[in-house]
Amino acid sequence: MNKITNTTKRNTLFKVTLFCLSFLFLQINSYSQDGKKLFKANCAACHSVGSNKVVGPGLQGISEKYDREWLGKWIKNSGDLIASGDGDAKAIFEEYNKVIMPPQPVDDSQIDAILEYISNPSDGEAGPVADVAGASNVVVEEDNSTMVYIFAAAILLLVILVFTLNRTGLFLREAVAKNEGQEYTGPTTLWQSFRELMRKNQGIVAAVIIVLFFGGLLDLMDGAFKIGVHQGYKPEQPIKFSHKIHAGDDKIDCNYCHSSARHSKTSGIPSLNVCMNCHKAIDGSSGKTFMYDGKQYSMTEEIQKIYDYLDYDKETQTYGDNPTPVKWVKVHNLPDHVFFSHEQHVTVGEQKCQTCHGPVEEMEVVDQHAPLTMKWCVECHKETAVSTEGNGYYEEMHKRMTPEFKDKVMGDGVLTVKENGGWECAKCHY
Numbered sequence: 398m399n400k401i402t403n404t405t406k407r408n409t410l411f412k413v414t415l416f417c418l419s420f421l422f423l424q425i426n427s428y429s430q431d432g433k434k435l436f437k438a439n440c441a442a443c444h445s446v447g448s449n450k451v452v453g454p455g456l457q458g459i460s461e462k463y464d465r466e467w468l469g470k471w472i473k474n475s476g477d478l479i480a481s482g483d484g485d486a487k488a489i490f491e492e493y494n495k496v497i498m499p500p501q502p503v504d505d506s507q508i509d510a511i512l513e514y515i516s517n518p519s520d521g522e523a524g525p526v527a528d529v530a531g532a533s534n535v536v537v538e539e540d541n542s543t544m545v546y547i548f549a550a551a552i553l554l555l556v557i558l559v560f561t562l563n564r565t566g567l568f569l570r571e572a573v574a575k576n577e578g579q580e581y582t583g584p585t586t587l588w589q590s591f592r593e594l595m596r597k598n599q600g601i602v603a604a605v606i607i608v609l610f611f612g613g614l615l616d617l618m619d620g621a622f623k624i625g626v627h628q629g630y631k632p633e634q635p636i637k638f639s640h641k642i643h644a645g646d647d648k649i650d651c652n653y654c655h656s657s658a659r660h661s662k663t664s665g666i667p668s669l670n671v672c673m674n675c676h677k678a679i680d681g682s683s684g685k686t687f688m689y690d691g692k693q694y695s696m697t698e699e700i701q702k703i704y705d706y707l708d709y710d711k712e713t714q715t716y717g718d719n720p721t722p723v724k725w726v727k728v729h730n731l732p733d734h735v736f737f738s739h740e741q742h743v744t745v746g747e748q749k750c751q752t753c754h755g756p757v758e759e760m761e762v763v764d765q766h767a768p769l770t771m772k773w774c775v776e777c778h779k780e781t782a783v784s785t786e787g788n789g790y791y792e793e794m795h796k797r798m799t800p801e802f803k804d805k806v807m808g809d810g811v812l813t814v815k816e817n818g819g820w821e822c823a824k825c826h827y
């Protein structure tokens with residue numbers, strides 16, 4: 398009787414363990430094989446899956462254009478392939494102003510998944526369009542919270558394994574005691590055995606707690622649960638680029654650098670070639686200092702960084718062939734399941750950059766001004782009217798509205814984004 402219960406318990410534990418194992422496996426699997434995610438994380442900053450050029454060429458039809466082996470070599474290290482004298486590689490290199498695509502940290506199965514995604518992108522994803530002149534060397538970094546889930550699953554699995562082993566030990570001891578005709582006095586429930594385990598291994602428990610606290614797990618967890626809520630986030634940037642100096646003092650229009658905001662989903666970060674339009678001449682030889690995040694920096698040194706990334710020699714005014722990409726750290730990060738389009742807001746909705754990003758022209762360092770929560774989005778949609786004036790689309794819509802419907806939504810004379818469907822889940826969620 399007793400035996401049967403024990404076996405049942407053990408079976409349950411076994412099943413839980415198996416479940417966790419498969420969960421972990423699925424997580425890792427989807428993490429490494431999801432072509433769309435991989436593409437977004439590694440390639441989307443520079444490529445679209447359509448035919449339009451972003452920083453690099455559009456990748457539509459790429460699998461027909463080159464064979465798989467060539468693509469593998471190119472993606473892993475295009476520089477090597479160019480150096481090896483490969484004709485195709487050299488031609489692309491010339492065509493793109495000798496900008497080298499940085500080596501991509503992907504393995505063969507991940508490349509397969511990416512190529513598969515490029516051949517069959519999910520609907521409506523032409524990708525970002527940027528009309529930045531020439532190729533560039535911009536990398537926008539994003540942290541990947543999927544790792545956190547894998548990590549959490551691994552820890553859960555470990556805990557369960559420890560329990561299972563410990564329980565098995567208990568069953569054995571209990572059985573041995575029974576066999577020898579003695580009474581078993583040890584723990585019999587999971588909770589009791591947990592307490593006993595903690596008591597017997599106080600050193601280990603203390604060590605684990607210390608590691609959890611100081612090993613950054615809490616930070617990681619924070620990263621996982623914040624899901625976009627990161628107001629005031631102000632990561633350290635590789636070049637101390639001041640918006641106050643450029644957009645404020647020098648009054649350079651936001652659209653000069655973030656030119657794609659008006660006609661694509663993303664605003665994009667300008668390539669260093671855009672900077673060179675001015676910084677070929679403005680080389681920091683004034684020797685001035687400037688303030689950035691409360692500290693003083695030298696113009697000469699910070700502007701020199703642009704030249705270093707581009708492998709540009711300001712004395713001879715020539716470019717070498719060893720450019721390295723600048724890694725700006727992304728400040729705003731909506732979760733993957735949210736769809737947001739700059740064009741929709743800036744061009745169609747006529748919203749000012751500052752409404753969402755704050756007075757950027759006064760900021761030395763841009764930070765995340767708005768909370769970027771769902772509440773923030775829907776509250777603005779509830780309050781803001783869509784601009785219907787001179788907008789053919791809305792005039793057409795007005796004509797088609799029944800009088801009752803017009804009365805209902807336009808009773809107050811305004812059509813808000815919400816009334817126009819801006820609260821529908823599918824508008825914002827993939």
Ligand code: HEC
Binds near residue numbers: 442494503535
């Ligand atoms: C930092 C920007 C950047 C990133 C990130 C990037 N590429 Fe590129 N890629 C380029 C540029 C620029 C070119 C143009 C060729 C050159 O000068 O290197 C290019 C060229 C290519 C080509 C050749 C296209 C053609 O039509 O000849 C392929 C294929 C390619 N990239 C695939 C990828 C894949 C896949 C990824 C992601 C794993 C990726 N790239 C990530 C910048 C990038």
Ligand code: HEC
Binds near residue numbers: 667727763
């Ligand atoms: C001279 C070029 C230039 C101009 C002009 C400019 N920016 Fe930027 N912007 C950048 C660069 C480079 C970055 C990336 C480095 C950083 O985050 O500071 C950036 C970053 C940003 C970011 C943060 C992006 C992220 O990572 O999430 C926002 C928001 C932004 N700019 C808004 C604006 C607004 C609004 C204006 C106009 C008031 C403006 N910018 C004018 C070059 C420019």
Ligand code: HEC
Binds near residue numbers: 636681683687689
């Ligand atoms: C339209 C012209 C123009 C463009 C485009 C431009 N800059 Fe500047 N930049 C200036 C001027 C003007 C100064 C101030 C120089 C001075 O006061 O001596 C400056 C100063 C700087 C400085 C030192 C002060 C600061 O803001 O940190 C850095 C670094 C810098 N620029 C980086 C960049 C980068 C990176 C880009 C491209 C994303 C860029 N600039 C694009 C005109 C420009």
Ligand code: HEC
Binds near residue numbers: 741742782
């Ligand atoms: C400052 C106000 C404001 C904020 C904040 C805002 N929106 Fe909007 N949004 C608008 C306006 C105005 C429109 C209407 C544009 C138009 O005329 O179609 C719009 C339209 C949209 C649409 C198209 C709706 C439709 O009916 O086709 C989507 C999707 C959307 N917003 C998503 C978001 C998301 C996601 C966020 C938060 C990350 C957000 N918006 C934050 C003002 C805002």
Ligand code: HEC
Binds near residue numbers: 729730743753
């Ligand atoms: C309705 C609110 C809203 C308006 C208006 C708006 N932005 Fe944004 N912006 C966002 C959100 C939300 C993100 C984060 C998008 C993401 O992570 O996918 C963002 C991201 C960015 C980024 C980072 C790169 C990117 O595209 O993800 C830049 C740069 C930027 N915005 C610049 C601008 C400029 C310049 C304007 C004005 C021309 C502007 N934004 C207008 C809400 C807005």
Ligand code: HEC
Binds near residue numbers: 772824
């Ligand atoms: C105007 C845009 C918008 C609309 C409409 C919208 N959402 Fe969201 N939603 C967001 C944004 C942005 C986030 C991410 C920010 C956050 O987690 O707070 C989000 C997050 C979520 C999350 C994840 C929450 C979390 O903390 O992980 C769920 C679930 C969700 N939305 C469900 C819905 C449902 C259901 C609807 C329809 C009733 C809906 N959303 C309509 C913008 C929107």
